[in-house]
Amino acid sequence: MTAVTLTERSPGRRGDAFLSVQDLHVSFSTEDGVVKAVNGLSFEVERGTTLGIVGESGSGKSVTNLAILGLHSKEHTEISGEIWYGDTELVGAPGKTLERLRGNRIAMIFQDPLTALSPYHTIGKQISEVYRKHKGASKNESRDRAIEMLQRVGIPNPKVRVDDYPHHFSGGMRQRAMIAMALVCDPDLLIADEPTTALDVTVQAQILDLLKDLQQDFGTSIILITHDLGVVARTAHNVMVMYAGRAVERGTALEVLGTPRHPYAWGLLSSIPRLSSPVDVPLKPVRGTPPSLLNLPSGCPFHPRCDYPQLAGPELCFNDRPELSPETGHGDACYLTLKQKQEIFAKIKENL
Amino acid sequence: MSLLELDGLTKYFPVMGGFVWKKQIGNVHAVDGVDLVVGSGETLGLVGESGCGKSTLGRIAARLHEPTAGKVLYEGRDISHLSRRELAPIRSEIQMIFQDPYSSLNPRHTVGKIISGPMEINDVHPEGGVEKRVRELLEIVGLNPEHYNRFPHEFSGGQRQRIGVARALALNPKLIIADEPVSALDVSIQAQVVNLLQQLQRDLGIAFLFIAHDLAVVRHFSQRVAVMYLGRIVEIGDRESIYERPRHPYTHALLSAVPEATVETEQRQRIRLAGDVPSPIDPPSGCRFRTRCWKAEDKCAEEVPPLLQISGNREGHLTACHFPEEPTTHGDDVVLDPALA
Numbered sequence: 001m002t003a004v005t006l007t008e009r010s011p012g013r014r015g016d017a018f019l020s021v022q023d024l025h026v027s028f029s030t031e032d033g034v035v036k037a038v039n040g041l042s043f044e045v046e047r048g049t050t051l052g053i054v055g056e057s058g059s060g061k062s063v064t065n066l067a068i069l070g071l072h073s074k075e076h077t078e079i080s081g082e083i084w085y086g087d088t089e090l091v092g093a094p095g096k097t098l099e100r101l102r103g104n105r106i107a108m109i110f111q112d113p114l115t116a117l118s119p120y121h122t123i124g125k126q127i128s129e130v131y132r133k134h135k136g137a138s139k140n141e142s143r144d145r146a147i148e149m150l151q152r153v154g155i156p157n158p159k160v161r162v163d164d165y166p167h168h169f170s171g172g173m174r175q176r177a178m179i180a181m182a183l184v185c186d187p188d189l190l191i192a193d194e195p196t197t198a199l200d201v202t203v204q205a206q207i208l209d210l211l212k213d214l215q216q217d218f219g220t221s222i223i224l225i226t227h228d229l230g231v232v233a234r235t236a237h238n239v240m241v242m243y244a245g246r247a248v249e250r251g252t253a254l255e256v257l258g259t260p261r262h263p264y265a266w267g268l269l270s271s272i273p274r275l276s277s278p279v280d281v282p283l284k285p286v287r288g289t290p291p292s293l294l295n296l297p298s299g300c301p302f303h304p305r306c307d308y309p310q311l312a313g314p315e316l317c318f319n320d321r322p323e324l325s326p327e328t329g330h331g332d333a334c335y336l337t338l339k340q341k342q343e344i345f346a347k348i349k350e351n352l
Numbered sequence: 353m354s355l356l357e358l359d360g361l362t363k364y365f366p367v368m369g370g371f372v373w374k375k376q377i378g379n380v381h382a383v384d385g386v387d388l389v390v391g392s393g394e395t396l397g398l399v400g401e402s403g404c405g406k407s408t409l410g411r412i413a414a415r416l417h418e419p420t421a422g423k424v425l426y427e428g429r430d431i432s433h434l435s436r437r438e439l440a441p442i443r444s445e446i447q448m449i450f451q452d453p454y455s456s457l458n459p460r461h462t463v464g465k466i467i468s469g470p471m472e473i474n475d476v477h478p479e480g481g482v483e484k485r486v487r488e489l490l491e492i493v494g495l496n497p498e499h500y501n502r503f504p505h506e507f508s509g510g511q512r513q514r515i516g517v518a519r520a521l522a523l524n525p526k527l528i529i530a531d532e533p534v535s536a537l538d539v540s541i542q543a544q545v546v547n548l549l550q551q552l553q554r555d556l557g558i559a560f561l562f563i564a565h566d567l568a569v570v571r572h573f574s575q576r577v578a579v580m581y582l583g584r585i586v587e588i589g590d591r592e593s594i595y596e597r598p599r600h601p602y603t604h605a606l607l608s609a610v611p612e613a614t615v616e617t618e619q620r621q622r623i624r625l626a627g628d629v630p631s632p633i634d635p636p637s638g639c640r641f642r643t644r645c646w647k648a649e650d651k652c653a654e655e656v657p658p659l660l661q662i663s664g665n666r667e668g669h670l671t672a673c674h675f676p677e678e679p680t681t682h683g684d685d686v687v688l689d690p691a692l693a
Binding site for chain 1: 546
């Protein structure tokens with residue numbers, strides 16, 4: 001693990017941000033009650049960088065990104081807060097505005113390429129459809145564009161494969177086709193929701209490298225949602241750790257994975273076995289289970305699973321939800337003082 | 353002593369084709385000539401990518417499938433073609449843990465009924481009654497014995513997997529075949545279940561055939577590791593040999609593809625394999641890895657490389673390759689992907 005001094009970064013990150021999410025709340029009404037999936041989340045994405053969002057299932061990472069795209073059903077979802085994409089506010093934006101952005105300026109890659117592609121249409125048709133809609137291109141132009149994109153994402157023999165159906169493609173190739181479809185209009189922002197979770201490790205490595213290379217060529221910003229810290233370490237510039245609908249830690253990849261400050265981030269890092277970790281000691285999992293979003297614990301939602309409420313002050317932890325601080329740079333939402341965090345981290349560092 | 357021995361194990365699944373009149377047009381070569389030994393009390397990890405036949409292998413070992421050819425020996429006895437009735441006494445000694453804790457538990461049965469199911473089927477009457485034994489099992493796997501009457505939907509994913517483990521333990525098995533037991537679980541829960549399995553292995557001396565695609569989890573859990581590719585074992589050996597001194601190019605590629613949760617300050621040298629695993633319906637001749645291998649030569653297409661101990665390898669570390677790699681984990685940065693070159 002690389003040692004990094006815990007100095008604050010100079011503010012100014014907000015200036016470069018072209019996507020800015022402010023105090024986002026998303027909740028769903030269900031038979032059992034109101035599910036608060038996202039609960040006061042704020043973050044920014046800078047141009048041309050990758051933000052990795054890590055968290056366990058139910059932490060609100062996918063819900064956040066569906067909110068950016070405006071894909072939640074209006075009847076069953078309550079969304080408040082602000083999402084700024086350049087000068088456009090997306091939460092209250094009319095459907096037409098979002099439609100013009102989706103697939104054009106903001107694109108998404110889904111986890112399972114088999115269910116995200118239509119089995120009834122050829123790969124080429126599905127890619128060129130987006131291009132025709134947004135760019136007003138002719139049939140032939142868009143077909144050429146589809147072939148060009150397939151070539152770009154590394155599909156061999158694209159002139160022939162463009163007329164294939166999704167079932168002719170293997171898992172890795174389908175995901176490449178999805179990426180081609182997402183990038184066909186040269187978007188500013190690409191949201192990749194667990195893009196490699198359904199793939200094998202060797203194919204996963206190919207896809208991650210491809211995303212990285214394409215980012216360098218096109219200057220696309222990427223939001224990469226994953227539960228795999230290894231994937232984040234390999235691709236992301238900035239990392240946000242989510243727990244129960246909020247960010248609990250944020251910073252550069254080196255800061256968050258190298259010198260994590262939040263007890264949940266420590267727990268995540270200590271619970272994964274590594275290729276170099278000692279084998280005869282048991283893993284150190286986070287105890288307990290993730291909270292129910294119907295009935296969040298009071299105060300800091302992580303306190304039932306945390307080892308340090310006594311140290312940080314139980315009244316605070318049990319009653320008030322901590323804010324992410326400082327506002328820019330490497331921040332975390334925990335009542336432990338910076339000094340305490342540094343001391344604890346120095347002690348447990350060996351085991352992470 | 354060997355508890356389970358697989359000898360030239362082969363399983364083909366027929367592929368049917370044709371309209372109206374179905375006829376067999378080919379075979380899926382799921383497992384093709386695998387030799388494997390699991391000693392009693394030992395953990396053997398089985399890694400490989402999806403479609404390499406590792407789950408099929410596990411299912412044949414539990415005799416849920418009948419092998420097409422080859423033998424399954426359990427405690428020296430050939431069980432490969434036994435009938436249901438003949439298998440019954442052996443079934444209780446080989447148990448399985450499944451990947452998906454949601455679909456592997458019957459939602460209409462209480463936890464008590466699920467865990468006592470194996471005892472009922474095998475007509476086992478534990479001392480003090482079935483209920484007492486179930487409560488005991490719940491406690492062993494770290495669940496509250498009071499939850500005896502609850503239904504699976506009342507539990508989280510990690511807790512459900514514990515129920516699956518308790519069910520596997522109900523008959524005091526000697527061998528547990530765990531097919532991706534933690535891959536459906538969240539990171540923080542994964543570690544809890546791995547720790548539980550490891551503790552059971554130590555306390556009860558159960559042998560495990562641990563099937564997973566996560567190399568780090570397998571390394572943590574298994575004393576010996578076998579690497580599978582397209583129905584064959586390409587490399588097998590003790591944990592240290594496989595992870596520190598692998599010889600097969602595929603093992604090298606797999607290890608270098610694992611994303612580690614550490615930000616690399618300098619570029620790690622990596623092997624990036626091109627393409628996907630070929631179809632098991634029509635696998636490549638000779639060495640099956642040759643279509644993606646950077647060292648492949650004519651010989652690889654003509655001759656099937658035998659699984660041998662290469663000079664310099666430890667006892668029991670076998671590799672199936674004509675042109676093995678140097679026994680280090682840091683190879684050259686090999687780029688095989690045309691899109692990335």
